Amino acid sequence: MNNYVLYRKWRPKSFSDLVGQTAIRKTLVNAISQNRIAHAYLFSGPRGTGKTSTARILAKAINCKTENIEDRLICNTCENCTDINSSNSLDLIEIDAASNRGIDEIRSIRDKSNYSPSKSLYKVYVLDEAHMLTKDASNALLKTLEEPPPHVIFILATTEADKMEPTILSRCQRFDFKKIDNNDIFQRLEQIANDEKVNISESAIKRIAEISEGSLRDAESFLEQAILSNDEEYIDINQINTILGITDSKQIELLQESILTGNINQTIQLINNSVSNNTSIKQLHNSLIISLRETLITQASTSNDKERILHMAKCLKILVNLDFSKSLNHTSSLEIAAIEASMLKENEDYIPSKVIINEAPIKTLENTANQTPENSIEEIIETEKPNIVVPNENILKDMHSETDNQEKIETIAEQNTEVPNENIIKSDSWQSIIEKFAKIKGERFAIGALLRDCREASIDNEKLYLSFASNSNQERFIGELEHGRIKLDLIESISKTFQISTLKEIVYNDSEKKNNSNNNSVNLSVMKALNWGGQIIEEEVQNDE
């Protein structure tokens, strides 16, 4: 079985096949039944929640040739339906806006959209990742949306609607897709397993549903992975844990208990055991959060022990705040977070380490630990991830040797606050790198297209510092570098172009933080200090003095 066979085979073909999204399904079915069809739709929501599947179903529903099929809108047998099902329709045009984000591409779409559909009533354009369009491209698209040809329908799909131009949003009928409920995912996986004659335990399916975090596409892909890598006749939860790199629930319970009771040695031991067993550190982190959250919710609803509940909430807060996207060493990052959580004692506030950056005159970095007790538990549970947390291995060693951690981090940050070299984004050399990688496609995206989203780049001390305008592009970029030779080729090209010794590392800045500031050097020095093991607790802009 090839990758994504299950996902393609089980792709919903009718509105009734769609998993979850009941409200969206009903609204669309009613509208189409009454022939109220909009010319532009916006489907926004997390990945794997059915946006592009719904777009294809919508395209079939408005173009299906079979009439009088009672309460169904789609026959799945006529020419138009089968063309779409086999991805051969000339009237359903699916475009990845991440790779086709410029004004020329949108103008070309606009010109072509003027031609009549080849076989259908409507020509349907699906623009996936629509938030990636440039401002000029968005403006060009807006003109088309303002006066669309009568036979054209645009469906814009996005995971980040807030990054789209408000003028575009106002032209679209908007549908917000929600993460799919675990039970719905469970039922779908059970149905697939039955039909595919896969012998798998209920608890194994439940575990897959849990770790998929509301993405049916991920769930189907995990199930497929489990089927492919299993030699036994029967798949149980232990095999799922091994295959997907998840620690079994007893280990998670033990780890949680050792954190809550402040047993640092055992905490580290358990994390290291999991790593030796090839457990994915992200899955371990995720499972720990799920488990701690469940315990906290149970305690909060059944116990009056407020100190214990608050203690759990604070531990959970530290773990939730761990952000692997800024981390150089995931194991160390989890170890440090777990140690910090273990050091919290009931009825006592742990004061996290802080960073002082000398060269950041307009900012102060203060810890907010003293405010924590005033936070309600709900606030703590709902706390957003902080912008940056980057511990490193040296710091961990220092913590093991019981030196004064706080003082150590300050010293390291202070010694190394020189600003990295200038922003090279505008240089011809950087543009030549973008051009060179413009046509090199990773698994899903062109590397050059992603690099174009960088707002700052600098090279210092054999490290490349990158700052993307959008977090999702940064994640995509990191993902693409994991495949094949792309990372090696990129490093080689940059080293050669800028005539430096071979780069050893790529360090990512936090894009949202960057947007809050106009001072590049401050961002870069903060970024660099973080790379040495600092931690930003909170940023504050001071008045000029």
Ligand SMILES: [Zn+2]
């Ligand atoms: Zn049909």
